[in-house]
Amino acid sequence: MVESTFARILLRLGALVTLAFIYLPLFIIGLYAFNKNVTQAWPIEKYSTKWFSVAYHDEAVREALKNSLFAALGATAISIVLGTLASLAVARYRFFGREVITFAVILPIALPGIVTGLALQATIIDVLGPLGITFGLTTIIVGHATFCIVVIYNNVIARLRRTAGSLDEASADLGADNWQTFRHVMLPQLRTAMLAGGLLAFALSFDEVIVTIFTAGAQQTLPIWIFATLARPDDQPIVNVVALFVLLVSIVPIYLATQLAGSSGITAERPKQSSVIASIDAEP
Amino acid sequence: MAPEGAPDISVSGLTKRYGDVVAVDAIDLDIARGEFFTMLGPSGSGKTTTLRMIAGFEIPDEGTIELAGEDVSRLPPYDRPVNTVFQDYALFPHMTVQQNVEYGLMVRKVKRGERRQRAGEALEMVQLSAHGDRKPSQLSGGQRQRVALARAIVNRPKVLLLDEPLGALDLKLRQEMQIELKSIQREVGITFVYVTHDQEEALTMSDRLAVFNQGRIEQVGPPAHVYEHPESEFIAGFVGVSNVIERDGRRYTVRPEKINILMNGREPQAGAHVELGLVRDVQYVGPVTRYHVTLDRGGELQVLAQNLEEGSSEVLEAKGRRVSLEWRPEQESIIDELEGGSE
Numbered sequence: 001m002v003e004s005t006f007a008r009i010l011l012r013l014g015a016l017v018t019l020a021f022i023y024l025p026l027f028i029i030g031l032y033a034f035n036k037n038v039t040q041a042w043p044i045e046k047y048s049t050k051w052f053s054v055a056y057h058d059e060a061v062r063e064a065l066k067n068s069l070f071a072a073l074g075a076t077a078i079s080i081v082l083g084t085l086a087s088l089a090v091a092r093y094r095f096f097g098r099e100v101i102t103f104a105v106i107l108p109i110a111l112p113g114i115v116t117g118l119a120l121q122a123t124i125i126d127v128l129g130p131l132g133i134t135f136g137l138t139t140i141i142v143g144h145a146t147f148c149i150v151v152i153y154n155n156v157i158a159r160l161r162r163t164a165g166s167l168d169e170a171s172a173d174l175g176a177d178n179w180q181t182f183r184h185v186m187l188p189q190l191r192t193a194m195l196a197g198g199l200l201a202f203a204l205s206f207d208e209v210i211v212t213i214f215t216a217g218a219q220q221t222l223p224i225w226i227f228a229t230l231a232r233p234d235d236q237p238i239v240n241v242v243a244l245f246v247l248l249v250s251i252v253p254i255y256l257a258t259q260l261a262g263s264s265g266i267t268a269e270r271p272k273q274s275s276v277i278a279s280i281d282a283e284p
Numbered sequence: 285m286a287p288e289g290a291p292d293i294s295v296s297g298l299t300k301r302y303g304d305v306v307a308v309d310a311i312d313l314d315i316a317r318g319e320f321f322t323m324l325g326p327s328g329s330g331k332t333t334t335l336r337m338i339a340g341f342e343i344p345d346e347g348t349i350e351l352a353g354e355d356v357s358r359l360p361p362y363d364r365p366v367n368t369v370f371q372d373y374a375l376f377p378h379m380t381v382q383q384n385v386e387y388g389l390m391v392r393k394v395k396r397g398e399r400r401q402r403a404g405e406a407l408e409m410v411q412l413s414a415h416g417d418r419k420p421s422q423l424s425g426g427q428r429q430r431v432a433l434a435r436a437i438v439n440r441p442k443v444l445l446l447d448e449p450l451g452a453l454d455l456k457l458r459q460e461m462q463i464e465l466k467s468i469q470r471e472v473g474i475t476f477v478y479v480t481h482d483q484e485e486a487l488t489m490s491d492r493l494a495v496f497n498q499g500r501i502e503q504v505g506p507p508a509h510v511y512e513h514p515e516s517e518f519i520a521g522f523v524g525v526s527n528v529i530e531r532d533g534r535r536y537t538v539r540p541e542k543i544n545i546l547m548n549g550r551e552p553q554a555g556a557h558v559e560l561g562l563v564r565d566v567q568y569v570g571p572v573t574r575y576h577v578t579l580d581r582g583g584e585l586q587v588l589a590q591n592l593e594e595g596s597s598e599v600l601e602a603k604g605r606r607v608s609l610e611w612r613p614e615q616e617s618i619i620d621e622l623e624g625g626s627e
Contacts, residue, residue, distance in 0.1 A: 169341055170374035172361040174388035174439065184391070188378040 026247060033240040040236060051237040061242060064225035070137055071212075071221055072205040075144035079201045080194055082145070083152025088186070091160040092168070106154075108147045116146060117214030124215065135217020143215035144208055148201035155197035156190055163189050196260040199253035207250050222246050292317040292443055292475045293338065297347035300333050307333045309499035310347065315443075315477060320469055322478045324486040325496030326522065331479045334496075335445050338477065339368050352442055362391075366443040367436035371451055373428045375420040381407070381431050382416035388439040406438035407431075409468060426457045433468070443475045450485065462489055483523045487511060495519050512539065513617045520619065528619060529583035535620040540588040542615040545575055546608040556610040559585070566603045573599040577609060585609060 032040060036048035055061050086105050090098060108116065120143050124135060133139065167189070171181040209223045216224060226242055229235045291314040300308040308330040315321045323331040336342045338349055340361035349357045356364050367388070375384050383390075385403040394402075407413050410430035420428055429449060436444055449465075450458045466489050469476050480486055486493045487507040494504045495518075503515045514520040517528055520537040528537045544556075552558045564584070565576040573594070575587040587609060591599065 164372060164374060166370050166372055166374035167376060169339075169361070170368070170370060170376070171387070171391075173339060173341075173366075173368045174391065174435070175362045176387075176391040177360075177362055180391045184387070185376055188376075 029240060030244050030247070033237075033244040035237060035240070038234060038237055051241045055238045055241040055245075058238060060220070060225060061222075061238065064220045064222045067137060067140070067219050068206055068221040068223070071140040071144055072202045074137070074141035075148045075205040076198050076201045078141065078145040079148035079152045080198050083149045083197065084156050084190065084194055086149070087153045087157035087160060091157050092165070106150050109150050111147075113147075113208075113210035114214075117143070117211045120146070120211065121214040135215065136219055139215045139217070140212055140219065140221065143211045144205040147208075147211070148205055151201045151204060152194060152197035155193045155200070159190055159193035192260045196257040199257040199260070203250045203253040203257075207246055291315055292319070292352055293477065294350040294353075295334070295338070295347065298334065298337060298344050298349065299346040300330075300337060300342060301345050306499050308337070308344075311499075311501055313494060313501065313504070315475060317475055318473050320466065320476045320478065320489060320491045322480060322486040322490035322493040323496055324480060324483060324493050324523070326481055329496035330499040331481075331496040332447060335368075335447055335477065335479050338443070339366055339445050340364050365441055366445055367439050367441040368445045368447065369429075369432045369436050369449045371448045373420075373432040375428055375431055375435070377420055379419075380416065381412065381418050381420065381423070384420065384431055385416075385435045385438050387435065392439075402438050403434075406434040409437070409471070410434045410464075425453055426461065429453065429461065433465070437468070437472055437474065440472075441474060443477060444469075446476060446478045448480055449478075450482075451480075458485075465489065487523070495523060497522070512615075514619070517619050520617070525586050527585050529579070529585065531581070533621065534618055536616045536618045538585065538611050538615050538617070540574070540586040542611050543585060543587045544610045545577070545587045545589055546610060547602065547605065550608075552608060552610040555612070557613055557616070559609045561585075561607060561609060563602050563605050563607055566600050568596045568599055575602065575607075577607060579609075 031044065033051065034047045034049060035044045036046035036050065037044075083105075086101065089095070090102055090105075120139070124133070124139050128134075128139070167185055168181055171185045172178075176184065207223050208221075209227060212221050212224055213227075220228065222242055223246060226239055226246070229239050293313070293315040295311055295313040298308055298311045298313075299306070311330070311334060313334075323334060325331045333342060337344050337357075338351075340356070340359060340363075344357055347357070348355055351365060376387065379387070382403055385406055386399045389399045389402060404413065404416075407416060410433055412427060412430050412434065415423065415427065415431075420431065423431065429452075432449070446465075450461050453461060462485060465476075478486075478489065490507050492504060492506055493510060494501045495510065496502070497518050503510055503519050510519065511523055514523060514537060517526065517535070517537075520526045520528055525540050526537060527540055528535055544552075546552060559579050559581065561577040561579040563575055564578045567574040567576075568591075571591060573589050573591055575589065576584060577587060578584050589599075
């Protein structure tokens with residue numbers, strides 16, 4: 001497409017403003033983490049890293065961090081197993097209700113978090129409670145897994161669609177049973193897609209608030225801790241530090257996932273579109 | 285084990301349907317040990333589906349498949365003593381050439397040393413010994429094809445199934461590989477079942493061939509027999525040029541190279557069948573010339589003549605001329621008796 005010089009400048013300016021609108025506030029939050037004063041005022045008068053040390057030694061923050069990590073790891077692990085199995089079933093087999101499954105797996109990311117949360121809360125109280133499962137880390141993990149599965153599913157199914165079905169057949173033909181075929185042929189094909197999806201799932205879970213509120217009970221994750229602590233102005237500097245930390249922990253996996261999905265890694269035979277895009281597109 | 289002389293593959297009443305479509309329609313077939321057997325037919329004729337049922341990728345709706353006397357119709361692919369060379373090669377992209385070739389031995393728990401050695405021999409047979417460390421993506425199409433072949437024969441299957449293995453190669457490479465495949469088959473002595481839609485490939489390589497059409501086998505026999513005595517109009521047209529005419533209540537075909545074209549008043553031989561006609565079109569194809577002749581008594585025939593002494597300008601002048609065509613009656617291959625009567 002050919003644009004005039006004026007149009008080109010306008011486009012670039014528009015892009016710049018949009019990016020600034022997204023990233024400038026994040027940058028300022030990051031900057032506030034280095035603010036020496038308890039009160040926030042612009043411009044920042046003195047810089048210091050002392051709040052990092054305070055946050056690091058804060059018991060509540062440490063507990064919340066531990067919960068966040070376990071919740072994200074647990075939800076990611078469950079999602080990798082279930083998401084991969086679901087995508088294998090949908091991509092490689094024809095069965096009754098296949099379209100319904102596809103839809104049912106993708107739906108949770110579009111469902112309003114607050115509704116999912118309410119539904120999960122009711123289930124935990126009325127169904128799981130009598131079975132001895134009460135609010136805690138387990139329920140957070142299950143809650144997060146509901147919307148993390150789709151991220152893995154999307155990544156893996158995108159990879160499967162680009163992997164020739166004849167590879168499974170060739171493996172079976174050469175004498176490999178189903179498990180050997182999965183281990184030696186499918187898994188190496190899907191490994192990077194599973195990992196990319198897993199990193200995205202981890203990031204999604206790590207900063208989740210709404211579903212966590214309904215499933216956590218007395219437990220706090222880092223985002224919940226921030227949410228609860230906002231009401232206490234004296235702790236503002238620690239909140240800023242934790243916010244910066246949550247931000248970084250979310251960015252790194254996404255960056256790695258993009259690299260993984262974009263790298264020419266395993267299926268080098270054909271050019272491929274980024275499978276991360278496929279899953280990010282699907283996000284609400 | 286099967287008794288001596290029993291067919292390696294015996295297929296009977298084999299049927300496969302997809303919804304309302306009958307892909308393979310009650311096929312019977314015996315393939316002998318060590319035979320190079322070709323299943324020839326247009327796309328959708330059922331040849332690939334038949335091959336996939338022998339391999340175990342498709343389960344037949346009816347009928348049985350016996351390999352060396354054992355019914356394998358319902359066995360999964362990994363329990364059948366056959367290996368397949370796929371049309372798209374299906375090499376494992378994350379493994380080296382060596383690992384690809386060793387794969388079948390690896391999953392069958394053959395010891396590492398023996399694996400190495402057998403894979404090495406197989407790679408040597410396809411002249412790729414120097415490429416063991418490469419990834420499939422670093423190979424040319426022809427080389428990938430050879431790896432696929434080595435990966436299959438290293439397992440010493442009773443039967444090797446080849447699904448249009450040369451389809452993706454260019455003409456010259458394809459012709460080279462035809463010769464090589466044939467010589468490898470002689471060397472290893474494995475039964476080859478070869479699927480192709482290329483009639484020339486089928487004619488040059490096979491010991492016997494089966495012509496598929498619409499889920500059925502129309503004719504089985506040695507290439508020369510099928511070519512010279514096609515049993516149906518479809519075969520006459522698919523294996524070669526159809527050249528069908530109707531005379532005296534008989535429909536029959538004559539191969540274009542069996543017909544003599546007589547110009548400049550040359551006299552036909554005694555006992556030959558003679559037709560008069562007009563040269564409608566002439567195609568100069570280098571070593572040969574193809575004449576399309578409209579016959580006075582109805583019908584049209586193609587004639588193929590070698591350009592032994594004639595140049596292109598001479599043969600092209602023939603267009604629009606009146607000529608006589610002659611052939612010996614034994615070159616006629618009956619397709620239909622229209623008014624009863626025996627052949």
